[in-house]
Amino acid sequence: MLFHSTELLQLLSSHLPQYELQFSSSDRTLKLQRNAGHGSYVPCCYDNY
Structure with missing residues (x-):
């Protein structure tokens, strides 16, 4: 189980x-969070409450 x-x-x-x-x-x-420069970012979240 991934949890x-x-x-x-x-x-x-x-x-x-x-x-x-x-x-x-x-x-x-x-x-x-991936910061590619030029003021942009791509957040990625994995939460398992």
């Missing part, structure tokens, strides 16, 4: 170590 899985977090941590992503046993929330 309890840490696979996505582990994958992101291995490819983006500079962000020092935190693991915990509680609910997972992932928020990303």
Whole structure:
């Protein structure tokens, strides 16, 4: 079940170590924002409450 899985977090941590992503046993929330310059951004959120 994705709610309890840490696979996505582990994958992101291995490819983006500079962000020092935190693991915990509680609910997972992932928020990303891509800034492409020129004042634009694309937010991406995954919340599982």
